[in-house]
Amino acid sequence: MGVVLSRLWRLLGRSLSSKVATSAQAPTNIKSAESVESCPSQSSTSSANSFIHIAIVGSGIGGLSLAVGCLRNNVSFTIYESAAQYSVIGAGVGLGPNALRAMALISPELRGLYDTISSGNLSQDKLHVAMEALYAEPGFGSNRGWTPQPFGAPCYERTSAHRRDLLNILTSQIPANVVQFNKRVTEIQQFPDEGRVVLSFADGTTATATAVIGCDGVKGVSRGVVLSPAGHPEEVAPVFSGKYAYRSIVPMATAERLLGDYAGDAKCFNGPNVNVMTYPISSGTECNIVACKFTDAPWMHPQWTHRVTEEAVRADFSNVDERLVTLITCAEPVQWALHHHIQTSIYYHGLVCLLGDSAHATTPHQASGASMSIEDALILSHVLGVVNDWKELSAAFAAYDAVRRPRAQRIVRTSQELGAIYACQDPHYGEDMGKIVKNLNERFLWIWEHDLGADMKSVRSIFKEKKSEA
Numbered sequence: 001m002g003v004v005l006s007r008l009w010r011l012l013g014r015s016l017s018s019k020v021a022t023s024a025q026a027p028t029n030i031k032s033a034e035s036v037e038s039c040p041s042q043s044s045t046s047s048a049n050s051f052i053h054i055a056i057v058g059s060g061i062g063g064l065s066l067a068v069g070c071l072r073n074n075v076s077f078t079i080y081e082s083a084a085q086y087s088v089i090g091a092g093v094g095l096g097p098n099a100l101r102a103m104a105l106i107s108p109e110l111r112g113l114y115d116t117i118s119s120g121n122l123s124q125d126k127l128h129v130a131m132e133a134l135y136a137e138p139g140f141g142s143n144r145g146w147t148p149q150p151f152g153a154p155c156y157e158r159t160s161a162h163r164r165d166l167l168n169i170l171t172s173q174i175p176a177n178v179v180q181f182n183k184r185v186t187e188i189q190q191f192p193d194e195g196r197v198v199l200s201f202a203d204g205t206t207a208t209a210t211a212v213i214g215c216d217g218v219k220g221v222s223r224g225v226v227l228s229p230a231g232h233p234e235e236v237a238p239v240f241s242g243k244y245a246y247r248s249i250v251p252m253a254t255a256e257r258l259l260g261d262y263a264g265d266a267k268c269f270n271g272p273n274v275n276v277m278t279y280p281i282s283s284g285t286e287c288n289i290v291a292c293k294f295t296d297a298p299w300m301h302p303q304w305t306h307r308v309t310e311e312a313v314r315a316d317f318s319n320v321d322e323r324l325v326t327l328i329t330c331a332e333p334v335q336w337a338l339h340h341h342i343q344t345s346i347y348y349h350g351l352v353c354l355l356g357d358s359a360h361a362t363t364p365h366q367a368s369g370a371s372m373s374i375e376d377a378l379i380l381s382h383v384l385g386v387v388n389d390w391k392e393l394s395a396a397f398a399a400y401d402a403v404r405r406p407r408a409q410r411i412v413r414t415s416q417e418l419g420a421i422y423a424c425q426d427p428h429y430g431e432d433m434g435k436i437v438k439n440l441n442e443r444f445l446w447i448w449e450h451d452l453g454a455d456m457k458s459v460r461s462i463f464k465e466k467k468s469e470a
């Protein structure tokens, strides 16, 4: 049976390889050509890694980025998604230069497509401005002489997209026959000595693969399959981060009518226990709003979304400028509880490995959750591309864990710290916006300037080491 499956996967791998060759040609509109050249597997046509077949659980930004990476690296896979179709949930996503480099290294074509859907700041002279920082209080700080102060860096170029558009360009790269919808994974059983994993679905069916990559989000089942047997059951459950958000997209014309000159370019409004971000998406025709309310109380509701009244929203932002409050109330009055995985001691166990929010769900303050999942996808697909036998998977996952976990967990930790700074809860910064802006100009550099080419080299060399130790 094992031999038959192995042959089948090799055949499937070959047929995918031919698709890869087609999609890999004629990359369009490449921004980071120098980074792309440092990715040797882009040009590889080796079919060695078709000895494995990966089950990707979840088709969010993480699962889809991994799928594109697997196509480019000739790794055979099937995506299992619980929903009936690809997600169309609307919200904005900002991607930093690190995520854009990762995207280019995964697929120059995808990176080119991103340029067609992303938006920068509306002012031409604010190309490298991430956001402008203001007080959220009435007058936005003008009463104390504060004018909007930019933060960013020369290496940074502001880009954001509608999540729906980002998912669309990702799915445009993926053949329909590698995705199965309405497949809610309920159980994952491992047979590590046989190189086999069995997935059970809510519809009563099962599927077999060599390994599972759990891209099933912050509440995903795969997290328990990794962390409980690895000796960290207390880390499985997501932790409430102490804040919830109201999220919406409104026409930019509405934002301009309400905020006047404060609309348009990306803004970050800060005040005691509140942080509101607004930024352009959809070629500047729409404004994305994320309004966070910080609280000491635990999240007591059974669901992670909770509908309230408009009065409750207004009460949450009672210390905020009325113009901004009115903009926030354009949204459905729904609180989205923000949970994260502040501690994750390992990203794999046996033949099951975590990627994206299932590994390192983070609060949104550094705009880096999706970015980290794209980086994960780059590194994991890259190392899977050099796996020659399922027996090497453990070395591949160990190498991925060694390269990715320190960086991704640092994101989770520092994002939570930044939330406290925004909400004026950090005694070192208090309400001193000048100090906060200084911090903002420094704190993102390690995220944005990161050398992903070096990570790709590292993952290969750690993989070789681990393989020889096995």
Ligand SMILES: Cc1cc2nc3c(=O)[nH]c(=O)nc-3n(C[C@H](O)[C@H](O)[C@H](O)COP(=O)(O)OP(=O)(O)OC[C@H]3O[C@@H](n4cnc5c(N)ncnc54)[C@H](O)[C@@H]3O)c2cc1C
Pocket: 057, 058, 059, 060, 061, 062, 063, 080, 081, 082, 083, 087, 092, 093, 094, 095, 183, 184, 185, 186, 215, 216, 217, 218, 219, 220, 221, 245, 247, 290, 338, 355, 356, 357, 358, 361, 362, 363, 364, 367, 368, 369, 370, 371, 372, 373
């Ligand atoms: C308010 C807010 C703002 C944000 N802003 C940014 C930003 O500006 N920049 C940024 O980089 N990040 C941002 N993020 C984070 C980003 O949205 C996430 O990190 C990213 O979407 C995670 O992608 P994922 O693929 O790991 O998980 P998800 O998007 O959660 O996808 C998981 C998928 O798995 C499927 N699934 C779940 N369980 C199962 C199962 N049992 N069986 C089969 N399928 C299953 C789900 O249906 C879903 O399709 C923000 C997050 C929030 C909350």
